[in-house]
Amino acid sequence: MDFLRQIATAIRLGLSSLPARFGTSLVIVIGMACAVGALVSVLSLSTGFLKAATGAGRTDRAIILSQGAISENGSSLSRAEIAAITGTPDIRKGPSGRQLASADMLGTVLLTKKTDGFSAFVPVRGVGPDFFALHPEIRVLHGRKFQPGKYEVLVGEAAQTAFAGQTEGSRIDLPQGRWIVTGTFKSTTGAGESQMLTDAPTLMAAMRSRAYKSMTIQLASADRFAAFKNALTSNPALSVDVSRETDYLARQARMLNNALMIVGYLVGGIMGLGAMFGALNTMYSAVSARRIEIATLRAIGFGGGAVIWSVLAESLLLAFLGASIGAAIAWALFNNNLQVLSGTVIHLAVTPGLAVGGIVFACLLGLIGGFFPAIRAARRPIAEALRAT
Amino acid sequence: MRYLPLIWAGLIRRPVRSLLTFLSIFVAFILFALLGGISAGLAHVREASRLDMLYTTPRFGAPLPYAYAGKIAAVPGVTIAAPETMMRGYYRDPKNPIGVQMVRPDIFAAHDDILVTKAQIAAFAANRSAAIVGVGFARAYGWKVGDKVSITSATLSANGGRSWTFDIIAIAQDADYEDLPFFVANYDYFDQARLTDKGTINMVSVRTNDPTRSAEISRAIDALFANSPAPTRTISEKANQQSSTQALGDVDVLTRTVSSAVLFMLLFLTGNTMMQSVRERIPEFAVMRTLGFSDAGTLALVFAEALLLCALAGACGLLAAKLGLSLVRGKLPIGMSSLVVFSWTGMAIGFAFALAVAFGSALIPAFRIRRMNIVDALAGR
DSSP, X not given: OHHHHHHHHHHHHHHHTGGGGHHHHHHHHHHHHHHHHHHHHHHHHHHHHHHHHHTTOOTTEEEEEETTOSSGGGOOBOHHHHHHHHTSTTBOBOTTSSBSEEEEEEEEEEEEBTTTOOEEEEEEEEEOTTHHHHOTTEEEEXXXXXXXXXXXXXXXXXXXXXXXXXXXXXXXXXXXXXXXXXXXXXXXXXXXXXSEEEEHHHHHHHHTOOSBSEEEEEBSSGGGHHHHHXXXXXXXXOOEEEEEHHHHHHHHHHHHHHHHHHHHHHHHHHHHHHHHHHHHHHHHHHHHHTHHHHHHHHHTTOXXXXXXXXXXXXXXXXXXXXXXXXHHHHHHHHTTOEEEETTEEEEOOOOHHHHHHHHHHHHHHHHHHHHHHHHHHHHSOHHHHHHOO | OTTHHHHHHHHTTSHHHHHHHHHHHHHHHHHHHHHHHHHHHHHHHHHHSOSSEEEEEESSSSOEETTHHHHHHTSTTEEEEEEEEEEEEESSSTTSEEEEEEEOXXXXXXXXXXXXXXXXXXXXXXXTTEEEEEHHHHHHHTOOTTOEEEEEESSOBTTSOSEXXXXXXEEEEXXXXXXXXXXXXXXXXXXXXXXXXXXXXSEEEEEESOGGGHHHHHHHHHHHHTTSSSOEEEEEHHHHHHHHHHHTTOHHHHXXXXXXXXXXXXXXHHHHHHHHHHHHTHHHHHHHHHTTOOHHHHHHHHHHHHHHHHHHHHHHHHHHHHHHHHHHGGXXXXXXXXXXXXXXXXXXXXXXXXXXXXXXXXXXXXXXXXXOOHHHHHTTO
């Protein structure tokens, strides 16, 4: 208890002289603010991308592609294969009495970005009649659903904000003419909104394709995946690859996300290192400025531990302050900032987890920056320190 | 030069402080060099992309008929129209995706930036299962000329398999990118062997005789097929690069933002070091002034100290980045290393920034020395 009171007193004393060292202390605050700001901004690109690309995944849904296909683009499933998959057990039945499954077709549409006027290819997904029952997270926000057999599309909310000419009633260049936008859909997961939805057979007829690209099904329960996969892969009429939806989406996002993470950690790590050297410098000069005060404390019976804690507390406080400022600036500048990254509309996301991670990182650096000066302060012979002017 | 020992003595007066400041500047300039390298790499991509090279691709994702290549070749201004289709697959493991470009030998005329000899093109045309691979893939997977390589794909071949075997007859370099990964094989062989989508292509590479007319020719090509079941979208390599580097999340803006954060942090950090150092030595400077050093002389001393520290640390950081990258170049993911370009011009710009930081950080301490009153300073007031 006595030790704790010593620490509290030493910390209070140290902080009370902080204003006198305002300029030097600012080095830690600004250094950490820059390092954490950079780290959090770059990583917000990665969290935003992951959220948009993989957020819609569920472990109790499975996606089926033709064997050897890495993505939906390289896959092709015939009507016979679709029928064989639908007949497999372990698929849950929907309200319509049919199996909850959707055989999908993919096309592309060329849209103009609102921000810079450049065009980008965006996916158009043709879906089966049970798509909305299979994806309860997706609901129509404005307007109405497309009608099968008509050249109509429903656009995602994210695509609508990023690209021009997406409002209800606009016409979009798609195969066989100009298709009409009947409304906007939104996903409660915030993911998968970069695409357009329409009826699969209509899209296939317009694209003159006889094969689907993929099929997504609702498993009876998440733990039936192995049995379902086994049933499909052992069926001689089928040559398909089966993945959990979560795994599939994570695999698709991995390459780009890895690159973004490497850049984020590299930038943040190097700047953090620089800020740590700055913190060491500041804390060395702080203990040097406080040397008489520290020696006096020790002369009247304060332990070395209390001195160490008071130095650490100061550097920790400054690092925490700087990191919070950095994270706040990153949040203000970049949170919800709209970007189009390889066909996916993403909102940069400075999540609480990311901000806390950045602050913890800075506090660790602050601890290192305070540690060595603290040791030096605690070890310094008292008499020598008191004698020096 | 005579004053160098004096400047040096100023720096090593507080060795720990100078060393820590040195290290901060050092690591900051490693980062600065890397960011500059990425910016330069993107600029290189923009410069290397051509205006007289057009790409015709499906507008809606459905493949195009092979005959489109012939029709495009007849458009006025078009000199070469080389068709190709992409077979998506992987080597050994789905983690190693490879898009095999199925081409006809005329692709090498359209893409003269791929460095192949006439003999290699002839060998490619003569061997149905021949493949020419880029240095990037060859290095990553250890392929050599003469190797047989199997690529697994979702595309079924007539013999029922999903494995496609190719003979590597040449490993080629791209004139603009050192380790560009590409894999080209014969379209005729592929089209005969595949079961679905026979007679279709994914892309036509088009060369024109006049870069200034590229937009007009693109429109003329797309107009040919506008009312067909498979409309096209034609775009010049340059325009495509512009929109796709833009799509890379405004990397340039991001690197510039981070670079300015680095510089700001450095300016403050070094400025603080100089400030502390000068404040402690006010009496010493007063002595020097008393001994006859001029006003300008003492100022120059402060600037020289900052310059020496920043120039040394900055140069070391820049060189360390250049050296470090050349060491890890072979271990980077395929195609990544040509994205970072370290030119001597870039290094010189980085060095100029180091000097600017030195100047900026010495400004306030120098001002303080100018205002110094010798008598007060000597008295320690």
